[in-house]
Amino acid sequence: MPKENTTVYIILGLLSHEDLSGYDIKKRIDHQISFFWDIGYGQIYPTLSRLVADRLVTKRTSESSGGPEKNLYSITHQGREVLKEWLKTPVQKEYTKYEILVKLFFGHAVSFEENKERIEAFKVRQLETLKLMDMFKRNLEEVMDREEEHLFYYLTVLFGEKIFQAYVQWADEAVNLLEARYQKE
Amino acid sequence: MPKENTTVYIILGLLSHEDLSGYDIKKRIDHQISFFWDIGYGQIYPTLSRLVADRLVTKRTSESSGGPEKNLYSITHQGREVLKEWLKTPVQKEYTKYEILVKLFFGHAVSFEENKERIEAFKVRQLETLKLMDMFKRNLEEVMDREEEHLFYYLTVLFGEKIFQAYVQWADEAVNLLEARYQKE
DNA sequence: GAGCCCATGTAATCAGTTACATGATTAC
DNA sequence: GTAATCATGTAACTGATTACATGGGCTC
Numbered sequence: 322m323p324k325e326n327t328t329v330y331i332i333l334g335l336l337s338h339e340d341l342s343g344y345d346i347k348k349r350i351d352h353q354i355s356f357f358w359d360i361g362y363g364q365i366y367p368t369l370s371r372l373v374a375d376r377l378v379t380k381r382t383s384e385s386s387g388g389p390e391k392n393l394y395s396i397t398h399q400g401r402e403v404l405k406e407w408l409k410t411p412v413q414k415e416y417t418k419y420e421i422l423v424k425l426f427f428g429h430a431v432s433f434e435e436n437k438e439r440i441e442a443f444k445v446r447q448l449e450t451l452k453l454m455d456m457f458k459r460n461l462e463e464v465m466d467r468e469e470e471h472l473f474y475y476l477t478v479l480f481g482e483k484i485f486q487a488y489v490q491w492a493d494e495a496v497n498l499l500e501a502r503y504q505k506e
Numbered sequence: 507m508p509k510e511n512t513t514v515y516i517i518l519g520l521l522s523h524e525d526l527s528g529y530d531i532k533k534r535i536d537h538q539i540s541f542f543w544d545i546g547y548g549q550i551y552p553t554l555s556r557l558v559a560d561r562l563v564t565k566r567t568s569e570s571s572g573g574p575e576k577n578l579y580s581i582t583h584q585g586r587e588v589l590k591e592w593l594k595t596p597v598q599k600e601y602t603k604y605e606i607l608v609k610l611f612f613g614h615a616v617s618f619e620e621n622k623e624r625i626e627a628f629k630v631r632q633l634e635t636l637k638l639m640d641m642f643k644r645n646l647e648e649v650m651d652r653e654e655e656h657l658f659y660y661l662t663v664l665f666g667e668k669i670f671q672a673y674v675q676w677a678d679e680a681v682n683l684l685e686a687r688y689q690k691e
Numbered sequence: 692g693a694g695c696c697c698a699t700g701t702a703a704t705c706a707g708t709t710a711c712a713t714g715a716t717t718a719c
Numbered sequence: 720g721t722a723a724t725c726a727t728g729t730a731a732c733t734g735a736t737t738a739c740a741t742g743g744g745c746t747c
Contacts, residue, residue, distance in 0.1 A: 325705095326705080326706075327603070327605060327608060327706095328706080328707090330608065330612075331608055334608070334611065334612040334615075337612070337615065342725095342726075342727090343726080343727065343728085344725065344726050344727075353611075354608070354611065356602075357602060357603070357604040357607040357608065358603050358604065358605075358607070358608050359707095360707085361707075361708065361709085362727080362728080363707070363708065363709075363710095363728095363729085363730095364706075364707065364708090366727065366728055366729085367728085367729085370728095390715095390726070390727075391725090391726065391727090392726090392727075404612070404615065405615055405616070408609055408612060408613075408615055408616045408620075409616060409620060411624070411627065412605045412606045412609060412624060412627070412628065413605060414603060414604075414605040415603075415604060415605065415606070415631075416601075416602065416603035416604070416605075417541075417542060417601065417602045417603075418512070418542070418543050418599060418600075418601035418602075419542040419543065419599075419600060419601070419665075420512060420543075420597045420598060420599040420600065420601075421597045421600070422542040422543070422662045422665060423512060423515065423516060423519070423539070423542065423543050424593055424597060425658055425661055425662060426519065426538075426539065426658055426659065426662050427515075427519040427522070427589070427593060427658070428593075428658040428661075429654050429655050429657075429658055430519075430522065430589065430590055430593055431590070431593045431594060435593075435594060436658075439596070439597060442596065442597070443597065446600075469614050470614050472614075472683065472684070472687055473610055473611055473612070473613040473614055473621075474611065475683070476610055476613075476680045476683065476684075477607045477610060477611050479676060479679060479680065479683075480604075480607060480676050480680075483672040483673075483675060483676045484669065484672050484673075484676075486672070487668040487669050487671070487672035488668075488669075490668060491664060491665050491668045491669075494664060495661050495664065495665075498657065498660070498661065498664075499657070499661075502657055510733095511733080511734075512734095513734080513735090527698075527699090528698080528699065528700085529697065529698050529699075544735095545735085546735075546736065546737085547699080547700080548700095548701085548702095548735070548736060548737075548738095549734080549735065549736090551699065551700055551701085552700085552701085555700095575698070575699080575743095576697090576698070576699090577698090577699075
């Protein structure tokens with residue numbers, strides 16, 4: 322079975338505390354996980370099929386509720402074991418790709434304004450996410466004691482908060498440095 | 507020609523201020539770029555061939571210096587144009603994959619110690635990189651006025667510094683939170 | 692003689708994105 | 720009626736990693 326496909330383990334992890342459809346899984350990922358590991362439908366549905374074939378999850382069709390057909394997936398005992406094993410192994414992947422830094426690295430080929438606007442647009446994007454993070458954080462703080470899992474969600478949200486704050490601070494300093502260089506009158 | 511293949515533009519960007527071999531390109535990337543966009547040989551050599559086929563770079567073999575054969579690549583006028591066009595377009599890719607956050611998100615399935623050790627190992631890794639960043643930063647500060655490009659390198663290094671500082675701070679807080687929960691005696 | 696750095700490349704595979712295709716229900 | 724959301728999936732492609740293969744020169 323897959324050794325290092327993180328998609329597999331994210332799906333197993335989500336199924337380890339409730340049965341979900343592919344669609345539900347996507348929503349969970351979008352709301353809580355995507356900022357540190359994003360996954361699209363094009364990965365979710367094929368991975369679910371493989372997991373069923375490998376007997377790490379089972380599939381059943383729920384005909385309930387009037388809505389469209391819905392396939393609900395449940396993790397098996399084997400699935401839980403595989404997940405647990407993976408969770409014990411050390412982390413190997415840290416992975417960042419910042420197109421903005423590539424463009425800035427070669428920034429002397431374009432104008433001061435273009436560079437400045439790029440950084441400011443970056444700041445706006447990150448500020449939006451930061452606001453979201455802070456909202457999640459406050460919500461979690463209220464329910465922290467209720468379930469043990471919440472602490473772990475909180476740790477990831479705290480990570481997001483720190484990082485997005487750092488982005489915003491960097492953007493401010495970077496713009497200042499650019500201005501100091503190009504607009505000294 | 508490729509629309510959004512960042513590898514292409516990193517190579518063009520590096521070639522836009524000096525002729526380099528594939529091996530040289532890899533070294534430049536490892537030292538200055540890899541922390542925000544990493545590329546391996548498996549991408550560099552095939553991309554160079556494609557760039558030659560598309561007449562964005564030219565290849566010549568340098569028989570100098572006694573060492574092994576070396577292929578030197580130069581950017582063409584067309585290559586510079588393509589690079590410049592790309593540099594003017596807005597940024598589209600921000601991309602992070604943190605396996606540690608995935609594992610921590612599902613952290614209630616493993617022991618307190620495992621989670622704590624994971625975070626501490628993360629901190630150690632990031633501290634090492636942070637030290638490197640600070641060294642680069644100091645070196646750049648000394649030569650900042652000499653060439654305009656240096657300011658742009660500096661901005662990326664400043665980014666690195668901020669982010670790696672944020673990682674380290676987060677790690678400390680995260681361990682404290684975990685300990686508060688699990689070791690209250 | 693061992694190990695490291697220089698140097699180039701290919702092949703196989705895996706991971707991930709995008710576009711396409713379909714169709715029901717719900718809210719305005 | 721029309722737009723949004725629910726719901727599932729496939730196919731084609733691109734991007735990226737890993738393993739393999741080769742061989743010279745330099746230093747200890």
